[in-house]
Amino acid sequence: MSEYGIALDLGTSGFRAQAVDLSMGKVISTAITTRHPLPGANVIDHVNFAMDTGANVANKLIMDAVNRLFDLLRIDLARVTTIGACGNPFQMSLFQNIEIRDLAFAGKHMLESLGVKPQARDGDIVPARSIGLLGMPDASVIIPPAVSHEIGADALAMLLMTGAMGQEEPCLVIDYGTNAEMALIVEGKVYTGSAAAGPALEGQQIEKGMLASPGTISDVRIKENGWESWVLDEAYIPQQGDMVDPADGTLVSAGKCHGRAQGVTGTGVVAALDSGIRSGLIKMPTILTQDHLLHFQDGMYITEADVAEAGKAIGALRAGYLTLMREAGLWIEDVPISFMSGASGLYVDARKAQRIGMVSPGSGRIIQFGNTSLAMAKELTTGKNTLDDLRSFARQLRASHCMFATSEDFKNLYSIELSLWTYGMPMSAYNDMLDIYSMPHLPSEPANASVERRAVRDISDLGELGMAVLYDPGMILRGELPGCIECRKCVKECPEKALTIESGTPPQAVIRSDLCMGTACKRCELICPTHSMTLKALR
Numbered sequence: 001m002s003e004y005g006i007a008l009d010l011g012t013s014g015f016r017a018q019a020v021d022l023s024m025g026k027v028i029s030t031a032i033t034t035r036h037p038l039p040g041a042n043v044i045d046h047v048n049f050a051m052d053t054g055a056n057v058a059n060k061l062i063m064d065a066v067n068r069l070f071d072l073l074r075i076d077l078a079r080v081t082t083i084g085a086c087g088n089p090f091q092m093s094l095f096q097n098i099e100i101r102d103l104a105f106a107g108k109h110m111l112e113s114l115g116v117k118p119q120a121r122d123g124d125i126v127p128a129r130s131i132g133l134l135g136m137p138d139a140s141v142i143i144p145p146a147v148s149h150e151i152g153a154d155a156l157a158m159l160l161m162t163g164a165m166g167q168e169e170p171c172l173v174i175d176y177g178t179n180a181e182m183a184l185i186v187e188g189k190v191y192t193g194s195a196a197a198g199p200a201l202e203g204q205q206i207e208k209g210m211l212a213s214p215g216t217i218s219d220v221r222i223k224e225n226g227w228e229s230w231v232l233d234e235a236y237i238p239q240q241g242d243m244v245d246p247a248d249g250t251l252v253s254a255g256k257c258h259g260r261a262q263g264v265t266g267t268g269v270v271a272a273l274d275s276g277i278r279s280g281l282i283k284m285p286t287i288l289t290q291d292h293l294l295h296f297q298d299g300m301y302i303t304e305a306d307v308a309e310a311g312k313a314i315g316a317l318r319a320g321y322l323t324l325m326r327e328a329g330l331w332i333e334d335v336p337i338s339f340m341s342g343a344s345g346l347y348v349d350a351r352k353a354q355r356i357g358m359v360s361p362g363s364g365r366i367i368q369f370g371n372t373s374l375a376m377a378k379e380l381t382t383g384k385n386t387l388d389d390l391r392s393f394a395r396q397l398r399a400s401h402c403m404f405a406t407s408e409d410f411k412n413l414y415s416i417e418l419s420l421w422t423y424g425m426p427m428s429a430y431n432d433m434l435d436i437y438s439m440p441h442l443p444s445e446p447a448n449a450s451v452e453r454r455a456v457r458d459i460s461d462l463g464e465l466g467m468a469v470l471y472d473p474g475m476i477l478r479g480e481l482p483g484c485i486e487c488r489k490c491v492k493e494c495p496e497k498a499l500t501i502e503s504g505t506p507p508q509a510v511i512r513s514d515l516c517m518g519t520a521c522k523r524c525e526l527i528c529p530t531h532s533m534t535l536k537a538l539r
Contacts (some may be wrong), residue, residue, distance in 0.1 A: 001079060001269075002021050002022065002023050002024075002075070002079070003022045003023065003079055003080075003081045004019055004020065004021060004022060004028070004075050004077075004079050004080045004094045004380065004391055005019075005022045005081065005082040005083065005084065005114050005381035005382060006018065006019055006020070006070065006083045006139075007020060007081055007083075007086075007374055007377035007378035007380070007381045008066065008083060008084065008085045008086070008087075008374075008377055009038070009086055009087065009098055009373040009374040009377055009381070010086065010087030010091040010092065010095055010373075011091070011177060011178075011180040011373065012042060012043050012085065012087060012088065012091065012177055012178040013033060013035070013036055013038060013177055013178040013199055013202050013204070013211070014035055014036055014048070014211065014281065014473070015032065015033045015036070015066060015069055015473070016030070016031070016033075016371065016374050016447075016459065017030070017031050017032075017070060017073060017280045018030050018031075018070050018073075018374065018463065019073040019075045019080075020307075020378060020382060020458070021187075022081065022082070022104045022381075024468075025382050026143045026464075027378075027461045027462070027463035027464075028073070028074075028075055028464060028465055029072075029073045029074050029075065029209050029462075029463040029464070029465035029466065029467070030073075030459055030463055030466070030467040030468070031069050031070070031072035031073050031467065031469070031470065032069075032459075032464045032467065032468075032469055032470070033069060033469075033470045033473040033514075034211055034469060034470070034471050034473065034514075035204075035211070035464035035473055035515070036245075036472070036514065037056055037061040037065040037474045037475065037512040037513055038050070038052070038061055038062070038094075038474075038512050038514075038518070039066070039474040039477075039511070039514075039517065039519075039535070039538075040516075040517060040519060040520055041178065041198050041199045041204065041205060041304075041517050041518070041520040041521075042178045042179050042196040042197070042199070042520065043088060043090050043091070043178070043179040043196060044196050044518045044519070044520075045101070045517070045518040045519045046058070046090060046091075046094070046463060046516050046518075047090055047100060047104050048318075048443055048519040049519070049535070050094060050102070050519065051076075051100075052529065052535065052536040053535075053536065054096060054519035055094065055100060055196070056097065057477075057538075057539055058094050058234060058477075059094055059095070059097040059132070059534075060420060060477040061475055061513055062091075062094055062095055063074050063095075063131070063132040063133070064332060064390075064475055065134075065473040065474070065514075066095075066133065066253045067132075067133065067134050068470055068473070069137075069473070070133070070135075070253050072469075072470060073287070073463050073468070073470035074181055074468070076137050077134075077140075078136065078137065079116065080128075080138075080139045080278055080381075081138055081375045082139065082140060082142065082380075082381050083128060083133070083136075083139055083142065083381065084139045084142045084144075084376075084377040084378065084379070084381035085141055085142065085143060085144070085153075085377055085380075085413065085508070086144060086153045086154060086155045086157055086374070086376050086377040086380075086382030087097045087152070087153060087154055087373065087404040088104055088152045088153070088155075088179060088181070088194075088538065089146050089149055089153075089213070089480060090103055092121075092143065092146075092152065092178070092287075092463050092531045093121075093143075093288045093451040094186070095131070095202075095415075095453070096126075096131055096143065097131065097132075099117065099118075099119050101114060101116045102118040102119060102149065104151050104309055107167040109452070114404060117373075118149070121145065121146040121152075122145050122176060122391065123142075123143055123144055123145035123148075123387050123390060123391055124143040124270055124301075124387075124522060125140050125141070125142050125143070125387060126140065126141050126143065127139070127140060127141075128140060130140050130227050134526050136510075142165035142380045142381070142387055142388070143170050144157075144376070144390050145387075145390055145391050145392045145394045146394070147397050148397055148399070148401060150194065150401040150403070151192050151397075151399055151401055152190065152340070152354070153373070154175065154181055154372075154373050154375070155181050155192055155358070156390060156393065156394065156397075157185065157186075157372040157375065157376035157438065157449070158173055158175050158181055158183065158341055158372050158373075158374045158378070159173065159183060159286075159397075161341075161369065161372035161376055162339045162341055162367070162369050162372060163464060164183070164185055164339050165185060165188075165190075166494060167185065168178065168421060169328060169336050169337055169364075170185065170186045170187075170320055170328075170334055170335045170336070170504060171184075171335065171336075171337035171338065171339060172185075172335055172338045172339065172360055172363070173180035173183050173185070173323070173335070173341065174321065174338070174339070174340060174341070174345065174359075175204065175316065175341045175342045175345065175372065175373075175458075176201060176317075176341070176342045176343075176345035176348070176358070177197075177198045177199075177342045177343075177344065178196075178197065178198060178202060178204075178315070179194060179196055179319055179397070179457045180194065180195045180196075180197045180320065181194050181196070181321055182194070182195065182317075182321055182324065182333065183324075183399075184321070184325060184327075184328055184330075186328050186330065187428070188372030188392075188398060189328075189398045189399070189400075190397060190398065190400075191327050191328050191333060191399075191400055191402060192399055192400070192401045192402065193320050193321075193323060193324050193401065193402045193403075194196060194322075194404070195316040195317060195319070195320040195355060195386060195404060196316065196353065197313040197314075197316045197317055197504060198309070198312065198316070198520070199268065199271050199383055200269065200270065200309040200310040200312070200313045201242055201246050201266040201310060201313045201314070201344050201358075202264065202265070202266040202269065202344055203264060203265040203266045203268070204262045204266075204311050204345070205267075205320075205377065205517070206264060206266075206302070206309065206310070207301075207302075207303050207305070207306055208263050208301060209263060209264050209266070209269065209306070210262065210263030210264065210265055211265065211266075212232060212236065212265045212266070212267070212343055212347060212458070213232065213236075213469070214232055214233060214236070214408070215231065215232065215260050215261060215262035216231065216232050216261070216262065216263050216264065216266050216268065217229045217230065217231055217241065217261050217263070217264045217268040217296055217300055218230055218232050218238050218265050218271075218273040218347055218474060219238055219267060219268060219271045219349060220268060220275050220296060221271070221275075222275050222278065222279060222355045222412070223243055224345065224489060225243060225252050225253075226243040226244050226245050226252040226253075226277060226282065226298065227243065227246045228240065228241065228242070228243045228255070228295045229241035229242055229243075229244070229257075229261060229268075229296045229300075230253070231257035231261050231297075232265070233257070234275070234370075235457075235496045236457050236458070237255050237456070237457075238347075239255075239256050240256050240257065240261070241253065241256070241257040241258065241297050242254050242255045242257075242258050242296075242297035242298070243259060244295055244297055246275070246276075246279075246281060246294050246295050246296070246298065247281070247289045247290070247295065247296070248290070248295060249295030249296070249299065249301070249389055250289075250470050251297075251309060255297075256257045257297075258297070258298075258534065259298060260298070260407075261296065261297050261298035261300050264296065264298065264302065265346060265347075266295075266348070267347045267348040268312070269306065269310050269348070270300045270348050270349070270352055270353055270356065270358065271304065271348075271349055272296070273302075273307065273311075273314075273356050274305075274309060274349075274352035274353075274355050274356050275287040275294075275352075276302075277355075277356065278355075281294060282294070283306060283312065283424075284307065284420060284421055284422075284424060284425075285304055285307055285308050285311070285421060285423075285424060286304060286424070287302075287303075287304050289354055292304050295425025300402065304376060307421075308318070308421060308422050310415075311420070312417075312418070312421060312422070314356055314357050314358055314417075314421070315357070315414060315415065315417025315418060315420065315421055316417070316522045318357040318358070318413070319360050319414040319417055320345040320408050320410065321360055322409075322413050322439075323404060323409045324401060324402060324406055324437070327400075327402050327409075327429030328347070328379050328506075328512075331362075331440045332360060332361055332362035332440070332442060332443060333362045333370050333443075333511060334362070335362055335363065336362065336363060336364050336365060336447075336457075337363060337365045337367070337507065338359050338360055338362075338363035338364075338366050338367070338371065339366075339368075339369065339392040340353070340359065340366060340367070341368075341369040341370070341371075341372045342367065342369075342370075342371060342372070342458070343370070343371065343458035343537060344367065345368060345478045346369060346453070346455055346457075346458050346459065347488040348453045348522055350449070350453075351449060351451065352369060354366065354417070354446045355446060355449075359446075360451075361442060361445075361446035361448060362371050362446075363444050363445060363446075363449055364445055364447040364448070364449050364450065365449060365450050365452070366449045366450070366451045366452070367451075367452045367454060368451065368452065368453040368455070369371055369454055369455060369459060370455035370458040370459060370460055371458050371459055374459060376524065382496065384481060392452045408456075409437075409439075412437040412439075416433040416434070416437075421435065430442060433462070435502060437520040460501035464510065472512075472514065473498055473514050474512050474514025474515065474516075475508060475512075475513050475515035476511070476512060477509055477510075477511045477512075477513050477516075477539060478508050478509065478511075478537040478538065478539065479508065479509045479511075479535075479537030479538040479539065480506050480507075480508055480537060481506055481507050481508065481509055481530075481532040481533060481534075481537065482504070482506045482532065483502075483504060483530045483532040484501070484507040484528075484532040484533070485529070485530055485532075486501060486503060486507055487529065489523035489527045489528065489529065490509075490525075490528055490533050491524075491529045492522075492526055493524055493526075494516075495517070495521065495523065496515040496516065496517060497515065498511050498512045498514070498515035498517075499511050499524055509524075509537065509538065511535075511538060518535065518537075519535070
């Protein structure tokens with residue numbers, strides 16, 4: 001009988017798992033979640049939730065989702081012997097149910113006053129049953145090390161799996177996700193940062209947005225008679241869709257995927273922004289059509305609120321990599337190579353992403369990868385990479401982390417980005433703003449970059465059984481609401497339809513955890529006339 005291994009990527013926007021036949025090193029199946037099981041739009045929201053409700057509640061949500069995800073792999077879990085896991089330090093700590101306050105608070109004296117003992121996070125191998133994984137009595141989980149509290153296993157994966165460390169010239173590598181990890185590599189030294197970009201570039205918090213899945217618009221191309229949509233098929237390969245007039249959605253010509261579009265994924269949002277700006281239909285933050293929408297096939301569209309939401313994410317990315325360049329004493333022209341990883345980094349049109357600021361304008365060479373965290377987890381599972389190998393790499397890594405939250409350069413750069421994307425400042429004034437902060441200028445046009453895509457799909461091999469999807473990874477959370485008058489204004493205000501109120505003494509809030517946007521939203525709390533509604537009450 002074959003023994004199995006499981007590779008697990010604990011991402012900020014969702015989880016991915018693969019079953020592997022260890023005797024053959026062959027992928028059997030893949031399973032993914034559509035969302036993260038914890039309330040929130042980024043890692044900061046997840047941490048706030050765990051701090052407010054208790055790490056045990058957060059761990060319970062994560063382990064329930066992981067166990068249900070493993071069930072979708074369609075293998076005999078009793079024959080699993082090895083699980084390789086990968087994620088950022090917060091996700092890995094919540095997965096293990098260990099202390100997170102040493103990650104959330106800075107400073108030795110603060111931690112001592114709270115009675116918090118910093119965790120080693122040097123990697124470990126633990127029995128699967130000891131952390132709550134079900135049906136695998138003989139399995140062990142390999143936990144990769146973190147270089148520091150800020151540079152976790154996901155950053156190691158990004159550096160190792162892309163080959164960025166082997167470049168002779170300075171290069172940037174960015175994992176484009178809800179929590180965008182980035183690193184600038186200069187002569188063997190690594191400068192890292194993490195930007196809470198938010199979920200817009202993955203299709204979330206966009207009115208017609210969806211995570212990448214069959215039926216989502218992943219690209220938009222300007223043609224002579226209209227805009228052409230490209231729609232992901234069942235194998236996640238973009239197929240030519242309809243051409244429509246972007247001003248009103250009038251069909252110009254039907255494509256192969258006519259009638260199949262169900263939403264717009266993050267890469268489609270990027271393409272829409274680039275197309276709108278280039279064609280003059282977007283003048284931030286306004287869409288210059290009669291109904292203030294940009295239209296695609298099958299009734300899909302982008303709103304002005306979507307433009308602002310995506311713009312804030314792009315602004316965080318650009319402010320982040322420019323800040324790292326400042327840390328290293330470099331600027332745009334000094335960094336000729338950019339690596340793009342993650343689903344958004346792979347599927348997006350790299351030149352469009354560069355034109356709107358997601359990629360450094362000085363990069364003349366852009367290299368696109370898929371999911372590096374899952375790839376490294378698979379190598380751990382199969383023994384191609386070992387815990388000792390990763391520990392050795394982590395010890396030798398000459399790295400320094402830039403905390404964007406406390407960086408004056410980041411604050412100044414992000415203020416410029418907000419002026420651009422939300423307050424209507426023209427791009428022509430960007431360099432004038434840089435002058436105010438004594439920073440060098442950006443070029444008027446990006447480099448004419450060569451683009452190399454080293455994967456067809458985010459997950460290159462789905463396995464012989466293909467992919468299964470866990471559409472509801474969350475659980476139902478409840479909280480008593482003393483003082484609630486049952487006006488249900490909170491229910492009407494919830495943008496994700498995650499909340500209901502059950503009558504009782506007192507009434508109860510009932511929330512589906514994976515739909516709730518957590519501390520990134522709190523619209524339910526803000527509109528409550530009696531201040532009864534509080535997310536902290538949820539269990």
